[in-house]
Structures are given as structure tokens and as C-alpha cells.
Amino acid sequence: MGWLLDTLRNARRIERAKPWPRFEVDADMWSRLAAATGAGDADMLSLWSDGEAVHLAMMNRTAREIAIASFTPVDRRFPSVAAHHAPAQRLERMIHDIYGFAADNSPDERPWLDHGRWGLRWPGGTPEAVPSAWQSYKFLEAGGAPLHQIPVGPVHAGIIEPGHFRFSANGETVVRLEERLGYVHKGVEQLMRRKSIDACVAIAGRISGDSTVAYALAFALAVEAAIGVEAPKRAQALRGIMGELERLANHFGDVGAICNDASFSLIQAHCHILRERVLRASQACFGHRLMMDRIRPGGVAADMAADGEAILTALVGEIRPAFDHIRTVYDSVNSLQDRRVRTGLLSRNLAEQFACGGYVGRASGRAFDARQWPGYAPYDRSLKPVGRTAGDVDARVWVRMDEILASMAMIERLVADLPSGEIRHEIAVAVDCEGSALVESFRGDVFARVRLAADGNVTHAHLRDPSWFQWPLLEAAIEGNIVADFPLCNKSFNCSYSGHDL
Amino acid sequence: MRNLLLQGLLKRPLTEAPPSHVDAEIDALGARLADLARRKLGRSISIREVDAGSCNGCELEIHALNNAFYDVERFGLRFVASPRHADLLMVTGPVTHNMREALERTYAATPAPKLVVAIGDCGSNCGVFAGSYACAGPVSSVIPVDLEIPGCPPTPRDMLEGLCRLVEIVSR
């Protein structure tokens, strides 16, 4: 037993929480855990509310333990986690905006997702009508004579999601970037309340459309954990294939887009051909280009097409040599190297502090991949987080290029060993239950926690996008870079707006 | 590097080889669209994409319109960076309350003919997000919409077909 479970050994354990234990804690214990997390003894997996309590999920990687602590706010207040642990700031602001629970001694009390436009406040708590009005937002100050501000967004120049960036620059150099997000807040947590599991998995698969497979899987695994069932072996393998196809498609698209932002559009043209090939193979095998609505709690919605194995084998056979070429070009073009090396540096310390997942974390030396540990089928523990760790744009691209190779190999293996048999178990909920899961999307780990009522409906679902712990680091990575390199840095992170805005 | 460039010169474009069924159809669709646009509108079409609350799924497929398989620029469809340069707005997502004003302002900045296409199930009826406190409604509840292209997300082909229909409708 590690320190985390040891610390919690006398707290009241909620038996229904699966697979990781959940404990009810008092204010003292809550703050102790927050301080330990802030000191780096644990990674914060998420911090959320369901309208009744606030929950803090922690992961101690040294002793391989995960636990959730729950605190019931008193007079709608709870001790701030962010006071000890900066990565909790935006999550606490979100909790206040949606559920009306305020963090005591919070270092930042500005609203986050609530822009004053909903016509009500605390939609997840006891909603109160308030007039919808323009709210001024106080950006942090960066003072001094030569500094000027550049406001960008919410509508950007490209075909991308909306968000606002406020740059304070000294000539060309960025002194501070502050993000303001929440523009695509769609209220997904409240939409999932008291809806059927089927309706909710459809919503979960649309929290961030580029990661629809990973989100649906996270939701499904959480439900399966709650009920205590496992998907059949064939379904697990199919889920794995879909997950890796999704990773390939996104990595190809983004590697191309990053090179394009470094003014090297040739690679983009070629990468986007590979992306399209993956999407077409996904359509042919699973009936949807992005594979939306294919994963369901209990298994998968439909089997792979009869000629799926041949299609996927042909796909890998086609894209592998083409991608080898792209890697070679990427490695050899000087102009590209000049733009990407030592641009947008992210330190390992920050990546560790924020428990920053995915290629952003790995490229800065935080070797974590949820497929390896805590792990889930069909992945085995032998999987190694890959790649370079220099923390710049270049390293992030290399990590993704190495992951492309790994994903192609995984697809081949999964296809070759595809078990036969059933693809879905029926899901039956008989009692109030709850489950959590951690799934590695192409962008990083998605944490899901689902609570189910005895009638089979979802009481509350929380899905934490990896971007929550990557967006703040983009602010750090851009510091000292030139404004013109922002698109490049931004794309090398490629955080989700929709996934973060909920 | 040199090899790749040479290959680009020597290889036939993807849109012709492989001459699969779908690609032939897309060529025909695109050619019809280009022809219609030129005859009816007297020019090619500049498009400004606005994400008014999407899950990003629709954006991915709009992006695909530019890849070598569809390559819609060859039909005169160009994605531009500012609404001031646009003939047409492609709007995705249920319009969130937090994006409503930005969408209205983008629309105001767009010159005539100010065409609007609502993309995806979300654009036409809010999709799975219908009924949320955070959504203002479908695109048509915020700005006038000329055509809706359903789908979740609509495929690049659906979008090309839709744009053909749009040009036919507005030129009537």
C-alpha cells in the first residue's frame, strides 16, 4: 500500500465505487490530500462535482494506486485544492460556474465557463435565473512601457474551434499569453443527467468529436466497471483497432497541419492523404468515417465488415511506406528544423506538476500512457511510452510520428489475433452503482466517472478531457517565443476546445 | 526530399488515379458546382467557416474537403480567413449562448450575397445537445440560413452535394 491509500485508511469508503476506491473525507483530510498532490506526491486525475459533493481523483504512480476523495461542501463551500495545487484552478472555477460550490482561499475567483450568457447561474446546482448580459473579464496584467496587447478570437482565421487568446507582447516576443475558453460550452454534464445509458454514450462520443472513440470507450469502461461486466474478447479487440485508427487519423492530420504552420505544406498534402485513407478504411470496416456510435457499454454496436481484416491489412501496407518517406523528409528539411527545434519549450517540471498527458507530456519527459498503466484491454503492459523528450515542437511531432509506427503495428497485431465470438453483452443495472475509467485518447488520458441509478439511468457523468492539463501549459510554452510562432506551438499541443468547454 | 518532389511531378494526381467510383462522382459533383457557381453567381465561391459550438467533428470533415482526394479549390471553392472576404458562411454546431454574439458579428461582417449553410445535425437541430441551457438553438434561430446539410458529421461528399443544391436554390 502506498501513502495515498494509507492516508485514507480510516476514511469512510463508499463500497459501490469501482474499480478505484472512493472515500468520504472531512475538510482536514481534503486539504491534506490537496497539499500532498501539490507537493508532487500524486497526480491529479480530475476534480469535479456532481451537485452533491466535490470529488478529487488522485493517482500515485510510484505505488500504482488510484483513489477518489469526496467532500460534501458546507454552506456551498469547500477548501480550495488550487490553493495547494495550481492545476486545479480552472477546474475549481468550472465547479463554481456549474454547481455553485465555491472554493475557500481560491487563488482565482473569476468565472471560467460561465460568460454571463446562459440566463441562469449554477445550472447543475440550484439554478437561479439571472439576466443574460455581457460580462467584462479581467485579464491578468502584464505591465511596463513597451508592452502591447493582441486580442485574438474567439473566431479564428482557420477552420478551427473558437477560443480567445490575449497576448501581451514586447515587440515580437510574447511576454504573456492568457487563454479565455468556454465558448463552446454545451452543458454536457447536465444533458446526461437522468438519461438512458444509450443516450449518454452518444453524448459522450460528441464531447470532443476528434476523440469520439476514446470518449465512448471511457464512458463504456466506466459503466462496465460500475456494473461489473467485461466486454467480450472480440469487442475488446475491435475497440482497440478503432482506438488506434482514431489515433492514426489524428496524428496524420496534425503532423501535416504543424508542418503547414511551419510553412512546409508539402508534408501536409501527403499527411492528409494518409489521414483520408484511414478515414475511408474506418468507414469501410465500421460504417462511419470517425467511428461515432460504434462503442457501447457491454461491447461494440456492430461487428467489423466481413472484409475488414483485408481492408486493414491493405491500409497498413499502403500507408507505412508512404509515411516512411514523410519521416525522412521531415528529418531533412532545414527550414522546417529551424522553425520547430527549441520552439515552444515545455519543461518536464511543469508537465509533471500538471500531470500533463499524451504527446505533450511524453515529449517533455513525463512517461505516462494510460494504455500501459492503469491499462485496459486489449493493450498489454509491455507497451512503452515512446519518443524524444526535449519538450519542444519538434519533440512533440517526433513522439507522434513514433506513435504512428506503434499504432500501425498494433493494428496489424490486433487484426491478426482477432478473436471470434460475441461482440456485446447485455447491460443490466439493478442497483445504484458507479464506476471510473482512464482511457488514452490520441491527445492524452480521458478520465470518466459515471454514476448509475437503479432504474438504469445515468445520475451523473463526468468526463475530463486531457486538455484541462495541457491548455495552461501552452501559456507557459509560448512565453519568450515570437507571436508568429504561436500557431505552430498551438498546433503542436492541439488542445481540444469542445472537450474542455464541456 | 528531391525524390518526393520528383514523385509529385511524375506521379498522376490522386484524384484521377485510382479512378474509383467515389472519386469519379466527386469530380462530376465538383465540376457541376463550379459550372453552376460561375454561371449563376458569376464567380467562384469564398467560404468562411464558423464553429459556433461544434464538437469539432464537423470541422474535421470540412478540413477533408481540402485534401488531395476532394481538393475543392479546383472547383473554385476557397476557404478564406475573414468573413469580409466571404460569400458564404459554413456554420457548425448548436449555437452556444457563449458563441452567439460572435456568430452574429461574423454574419454582420459578411458582404452580400451573405449565404449561410448550417452544417451537421447540430447546425440544423442542435443534435444531441438539444434542450441544453447552454445552447441558443440551431443556426437558423440566430441568423438566416439558406441551406442545411445534415449528418453527424456530414461527409465531404454530402457537403459538396449540398453546396450544389445551394447554388441551384439561390440562383432560381
Ligand code: SF4
Ligand atoms: S453534427 Fe455531429 S459532428 Fe457535427 S458538431 Fe454536431 S455532434 Fe459534432
